[in-house]
Amino acid sequence: MGGSVLSAKRKTDSDADAFLHALKHERKEEIEAVRAIIRAADQKLVERIKWNAPSYGYDDDRITFRLHPKNVVHLVFHRGAKKRTDSFTFEDETGLLDWLAGDRAVVKFDDMQDVRGKKTKLAKLVARWMKATN
Numbered sequence: 707m708g709g710s711v712l713s714a715k716r717k718t719d720s721d722a723d724a725f726l727h728a729l730k731h732e733r734k735e736e737i738e739a740v741r742a743i744i745r746a747a748d749q750k751l752v753e754r755i756k757w758n759a760p761s762y763g764y765d766d767d768r769i770t771f772r773l774h775p776k777n778v779v780h781l782v783f784h785r786g787a788k789k790r791t792d793s794f795t796f797e798d799e800t801g802l803l804d805w806l807a808g809d810r811a812v813v814k815f816d817d818m819q820d821v822r823g824k825k826t827k828l829a830k831l832v833a834r835w836m837k838a839t840n
Contacts, residue, residue, distance in 0.1 A: 722753045722760050733779045737771065739821045740781060740828070744769065747832035762832075768839050769832060772812070779815040783831075785839050796838050800827035 722741075731737060737760075744762055745751065751762045759771040767787070772780040783803060785794065794809045802824060803811035813828065815821050 721755055725755045726760065729773075730776075731773060732777045733815070733817075736779045736815050736818055736821050737773070739818065740771075740779060740815060743821075743825055743828050744781075744832050747829040748836055751832075751836070764836070764840055768836060779821075781813045781815070781828075782810065783813070783835050784810045794839075796835070798831070799834070800831045802827055802831055 726734075726738065726741070729737070741753075741760060745753065750764065752764060753760055753762055754767075755761065756767055757770060759773045761767040761770040763769070768784060770782045770784065772778075772782050790809060798811070802813045804814065805811045813824070813831070815824065
């Protein structure tokens with residue numbers, strides 16, 4: 707089982723665990739709560755550290771935390787690191803996304819109450835985004 711997806715996922719999960727354990731951030735509790743929502747929304751997601759933050763995807767990153775500045779928590783929904791020229795449309799039925807570009811958007815979390823209030827919509831958004839971008 708050494709090269710399986712499952713063992714790779716466990717390795718990246720432990721890397722993310724270590725990263726988050728060492729993280730000094732004013733909104734660490736919110737980060738951990740959002741992380742739990744993402745991981746529960748799609749059990750097949752691979753979690754890894756990219757751009758100095760937890761990032762999620764299957765083969766390529768699609769959802770990434772933005773942890774700076776230290777007093778905010780943003781979750782970036784994207785289609786990978788490189789700008790793509792193909793057409794892309796996504797209907798945000800949740801109303802959570804703040805579009806930065808045609809294929810990139812952010813969800814902002816102000817505090818723990820905000821995280822709790824967005825939990826159900828965020829889980830649906832994660833599942834739909836992963837389906838639409840893979």
